[in-house]
Amino acid sequence: MGAATSAHIEVLPLLPGTLTYPHVAQVFRIRRQRTDLKRNETTISYAYGITSLTADCASAEQLLAWNRGHWAIESKNHYRRDKTQFEDACMAHRGLAPANRATCNNIVLALILRKILIAHGIGVVTPAGGRVRG
Numbered sequence: 255m256g257a258a259t260s261a262h263i264e265v266l267p268l269l270p271g272t273l274t275y276p277h278v279a280q281v282f283r284i285r286r287q288r289t290d291l292k293r294n295e296t297t298i299s300y301a302y303g304i305t306s307l308t309a310d311c312a313s314a315e316q317l318l319a320w321n322r323g324h325w326a327i328e329s330k331n332h333y334r335r336d337k338t339q340f341e342d343a344c345m346a347h348r349g350l351a352p353a354n355r356a357t358c359n360n361i362v363l364a365l366i367l368r369k370i371l372i373a374h375g376i377g378v379v380t381p382a383g384g385r386v387r388g
Contacts, residue, residue, distance in 0.1 A: 258289045263318040267309060277306040282317055335359060 265282040273281070284301045303321070305312060312320075336342045339359050346355060 256291055258291060259286065261286045261318060261322065263314050263321075265309070265314040265317060268304075273304070275304060278304045279308045280305050280312070280317075282314070284318065284321060335363070338363075 262285045263282055264285075265280050268278050268281055282303050282305070284303070286299045286301070287296060288299075289296045301321070303317075305317065307317075332341075339362070341355070341359065344352075344355060346352060
């Protein structure tokens with residue numbers, strides 16, 4: 255059946271001298287509510303954030319939309335990595351193994367993406383700043 259989700263954001267301007275981070279203009283809290291429609295269970299979570307953008311540059315609605323967009327990209331990236339490289343099933347959890355595996359996975363994904371872009375005739379920028387065409 256799925257889930258119903260909603261999010262609400264509260265944004266406050268930063269009062270002078272209340273936070274020691276440089277350039278912070280606003281603080282915000284996002285309240286997310288998710289209802290599992292099959293089980294009829296509701297969970298509520300909170301996320302807190304700061305931004306250097308003033309209220310004139312970023313409204314509450316914009317901050318919420320950017321936050322949702324960030325997590326949409328993050329979720330899509332995680333799904334792709336888990337389905338193609340089985341990251342969640344990996345049993346290596348100690349020392350540098352997870353970081354090394356992630357590095358190798360990043361290289362593989364970059365090479366595959368590069369090959370796809372070149373195959374479609376889309377230019378690829380090299381680290382040296384040159385362009386490779388297919």
